Amino acid sequence: MSTSGWDAWLTERAELRCARGTVRTDPVLRSGGLPLLDLASNDYLGLACDPRVVAAAHEALDRYGASASASRLVTGTLPVHHDLEAALCALTGQPSALVFSTGYAANLGALTALSGQGAQILLDAHAHASLHDAARMSRMPNDTFAHNDIAALEVALRERRGYRVVVGVESIYSVLGDHAPLADLVEVCARHGAMLVVDEAHGIGVAGGGRGLLFELGLVGAPDVVVTATLSKSLGSQGGAVLGAEPIREHLLNTARPFIFDTGLAPASAGAARAAAEIVSADASLAASVRSNAATISEVCGIRASAGAVQSIPMSTPDAAVAACLDLRARGVLVGCFRPPSVPDGVSRLRVTARADLSPVEVAEAAHLVAEVSRHYRGAAA
Numbered sequence: 001m002s003t004s005g006w007d008a009w010l011t012e013r014a015e016l017r018c019a020r021g022t023v024r025t026d027p028v029l030r031s032g033g034l035p036l037l038d039l040a041s042n043d044y045l046g047l048a049c050d051p052r053v054v055a056a057a058h059e060a061l062d063r064y065g066a067s068a069s070a071s072r073l074v075t076g077t078l079p080v081h082h083d084l085e086a087a088l089c090a091l092t093g094q095p096s097a098l099v100f101s102t103g104y105a106a107n108l109g110a111l112t113a114l115s116g117q118g119a120q121i122l123l124d125a126h127a128h129a130s131l132h133d134a135a136r137m138s139r140m141p142n143d144t145f146a147h148n149d150i151a152a153l154e155v156a157l158r159e160r161r162g163y164r165v166v167v168g169v170e171s172i173y174s175v176l177g178d179h180a181p182l183a184d185l186v187e188v189c190a191r192h193g194a195m196l197v198v199d200e201a202h203g204i205g206v207a208g209g210g211r212g213l214l215f216e217l218g219l220v221g222a223p224d225v226v227v228t229a230t231l232s233k234s235l236g237s238q239g240g241a242v243l244g245a246e247p248i249r250e251h252l253l254n255t256a257r258p259f260i261f262d263t264g265l266a267p268a269s270a271g272a273a274r275a276a277a278e279i280v281s282a283d284a285s286l287a288a289s290v291r292s293n294a295a296t297i298s299e300v301c302g303i304r305a306s307a308g309a310v311q312s313i314p315m316s317t318p319d320a321a322v323a324a325c326l327d328l329r330a331r332g333v334l335v336g337c338f339r340p341p342s343v344p345d346g347v348s349r350l351r352v353t354a355r356a357d358l359s360p361v362e363v364a365e366a367a368h369l370v371a372e373v374s375r376h377y378r379g380a381a382a
Contacts, residue, residue, distance in 0.1 A: 039354075052279060091280055100241060101263065107168075120143075120164070198228070209288075228242050242256075311354065313352060
């Protein structure tokens with residue numbers, strides 16, 4: 001394709017985004033200027049700026065420098081990585097952990113390394129994009145089953161008898177906010193000999209006193225269940241992890257390309273996440289606070305309460321969602337704006353995130369404003 005051909009294609013794609021109302025930007029919203037009440041970020045427990053977490057990041061930075069400097073299989077594994085993995089095991093009750101540079105990389109590593117020749121992958125239709133990308137990268141046959149539909153999964157597994165099957169789900173889904181039927185998923189996967197990968201990105205720090213939904217439901221230790229997690233939400237840092245039985249860790253350490261060929265997690269991020277994991281382990285009140293604030297948001301906004309921190313308000317059109325988001329920003333409240341193709345059911349939404357470090361009064365006042373503005377723009381677009 002010539003340069004002019006590429007220019008024409010880029011122009012066509014830009015015009016299509018404008019027509020669909022899905023143009024995205026990356027504004028700087030937290031610059032130290034006018035204070036904004038943040039109901040948009042993933043810092044569910046407010047630990048990103050917690051002095052204990054920041055101090056741990058400084059300590060690791062001073063001791064090990066700004067980078068791990070190499071793949072962890074060369075010289076990039078530092079004591080802080082093993083300390084973090086131990087803290088994650090203590091938090092979740094899992095026997096072993098392997099830390100990746102991001103939660104996205106953890107999902108890529110888990111699914112690609114656990115599939116391979118002779119395997120097939122089944123994903124919940126609403127699973128995170130990283131799980132879908134991992135399925136594609138595995139080069140193995142893959143498909144989806146209807147969201148949270150155990151009967152549909154049962155049929156799909158029965159059709160794949162004789163194959164090694166990896167099933168991928170989230171414990172709590174970030175867009176609709178509903179939770180997976182984990183007990184049923186564990187049972188049906190065990191009955192068919194499938195491996196179940198559960199992404200606890202939105203469960204850790206919120207469910208099970210902060211230890212995750214698997215812990216809350218008493219499913220820790222179930223055979224052939226692997227957990228993936230991010231360190232960038234409730235743990236207020238950066239990175240990801242895969243947790244499970246020790247043979248799983250050993251297998252990924254030897255075969256997961258996003259681990260083998262990537263520089264180790266930066267020491268400061270590892271130190272911060274370790275401190276955050278220890279705080280969550282010791283203080284279940286943080287999870288209780290975020291769930292209480294989430295309940296306030298859902299009640300005031302008149303929506304069904306989510307299982308996690310994120311409360312999802314459907315909007316009539318992408319333009320209405322953007323307009324409401326910008327109006328709220330101008331009034332001092334940050335909320336997220338989800339539009340196609342980022343939403344699994346094609347419905348644009350305001351994404352309102354509860355946080356444990358906000359007072360009940362702050363949350364209630366902000367929720368009333370969100371309710372008022374969202375109603376206005378839904379009506380204006382009708």
